[in-house]
Amino acid sequence: MNHFHYKQGELHAEGVSASRIAREFGTPCYVYSRAALETSFAAYQQALADVPHLICYAVKANSNLAVLDILARQGAGFDIVSVGELERVVAAGGDPAKTVFSGVGKTAGEMRRALELGIHCFNLESAAELEVLNRVAGELSLVAPVSVRVNPDVDARTHPYISTGLRENKFGVTMDEALRVYRRAAELPNINVQGLDCHIGSQLTDLSPFIDALHRLLGLVDQLAAEGIEIRHLDLGGGLGVRYRDEEPPAIADYVAAIRAELGDRELTLVLEPGRSIAANAGLLLTAVEYTKPTPEHNFALIDAGMNDMIRPALYQAWLDIQPARHVAGREAKTWDIVGPVCETADFLGKGRELAITDGDLLAVFGAGAYGFTMSSNYNSRPRAAEVIVDGEQLHLARRRETLEDLLRGEQRLPDGG
Numbered sequence: 001m002n003h004f005h006y007k008q009g010e011l012h013a014e015g016v017s018a019s020r021i022a023r024e025f026g027t028p029c030y031v032y033s034r035a036a037l038e039t040s041f042a043a044y045q046q047a048l049a050d051v052p053h054l055i056c057y058a059v060k061a062n063s064n065l066a067v068l069d070i071l072a073r074q075g076a077g078f079d080i081v082s083v084g085e086l087e088r089v090v091a092a093g094g095d096p097a098k099t100v101f102s103g104v105g106k107t108a109g110e111m112r113r114a115l116e117l118g119i120h121c122f123n124l125e126s127a128a129e130l131e132v133l134n135r136v137a138g139e140l141s142l143v144a145p146v147s148v149r150v151n152p153d154v155d156a157r158t159h160p161y162i163s164t165g166l167r168e169n170k171f172g173v174t175m176d177e178a179l180r181v182y183r184r185a186a187e188l189p190n191i192n193v194q195g196l197d198c199h200i201g202s203q204l205t206d207l208s209p210f211i212d213a214l215h216r217l218l219g220l221v222d223q224l225a226a227e228g229i230e231i232r233h234l235d236l237g238g239g240l241g242v243r244y245r246d247e248e249p250p251a252i253a254d255y256v257a258a259i260r261a262e263l264g265d266r267e268l269t270l271v272l273e274p275g276r277s278i279a280a281n282a283g284l285l286l287t288a289v290e291y292t293k294p295t296p297e298h299n300f301a302l303i304d305a306g307m308n309d310m311i312r313p314a315l316y317q318a319w320l321d322i323q324p325a326r327h328v329a330g331r332e333a334k335t336w337d338i339v340g341p342v343c344e345t346a347d348f349l350g351k352g353r354e355l356a357i358t359d360g361d362l363l364a365v366f367g368a369g370a371y372g373f374t375m376s377s378n379y380n381s382r383p384r385a386a387e388v389i390v391d392g393e394q395l396h397l398a399r400r401r402e403t404l405e406d407l408l409r410g411e412q413r414l415p416d417g418g
């Protein structure tokens, strides 16, 4: 079911028209469909229903409290990469006991808070981090559950900036190093080995890199078992891609089925950390055309959303579908570059788009539910957009638009005479 659809020429998010959302909350505005979030999460749950599992939604994809709340109510666990994300999970009613902590640079303070809250597992990314965690857990008289994140050296065949599982990437440890880290972990008094972890990249549209990585991980599980180190859960990270344009990623059910086939009848709890495949197509960015500006080279449509609101096109050359929120009959289509107000040439959301649009039109940028708002910034001192949840006919303001006062909060001039 498509939760964003056109009815009588006008875009609707579930039962609510785009123009009503813009009227009530202004633009730019992120719009998320509750049903879409629930549907994609449920696809993971159904595919894993009869095996021990934990689905840890990757908070970095979309960390709005209402989004986390929706997923927590469905029983989601969470994958976090900072204490800030952990506090969001707690504030949203998520369960720390279903939370895994990834990230290459966890600080001692972050570890302390996570230990106090009793998270499910720390995904360790280095031998040095293991020592710090053991010390911090010791200070608290606690035992830290750990996995080691291995870097299986497989090519995820995705954009180089979001590929994480190659030897040259900063993430995880090599397979050889992992053996040494596990041996050391097994000796430490405040560490309890629980699992094995990897995450090879994001927006993968092919199953084979996942299966290659899993293969390598299972080899390590066996090697560890031979040394008496038992691995109870296997965390394969996230990374399943979505369709933004014409990509053909596997369906969630097929992705999970392929992993399960590879696991066979091993008694391992499967942990997954999906982000994009849950949130990307559950959200869009509504924006208005402020000006149209034909030039000898290009027709520019200057919109009120910029790269500070959605950086993916500038950062990864990502292609996002952009459509007018209302189809007006009889208008002539032209080729447009859809650009924002930020003072950077990279500030575009789409280039060379055939669209019948004019000044004042409302546009929708699709596929914006993941890595949209969470990567937004105040660059050019632009307040960040509102975030809205659509739930059937209901609209819920999930985060109000920042005000100019918000922008100045926490800053101070020098003292008088300084």
Ligand SMILES: Cc1ncc(COP(=O)(O)O)c(C=O)c1O
Pocket: 058, 061, 079, 102, 103, 199, 201, 202, 203, 237, 238, 239, 240, 273, 274, 275, 276, 277
């Ligand atoms: C450790 C880890 N887990 C999970 C994810 C979520 O990935 P995705 O949004 O591609 O599912 C990421 C981001 O790529 C990550 O770095």
Ligand SMILES: N[C@@H](CCCC[NH3+])C(=O)O
Pocket: 060, 162, 202, 203, 312, 316, 370, 371, 375
């Ligand atoms: N931010 C990236 C995904 C990277 C995920 C972090 N490991 C994107 O928008 O595609």
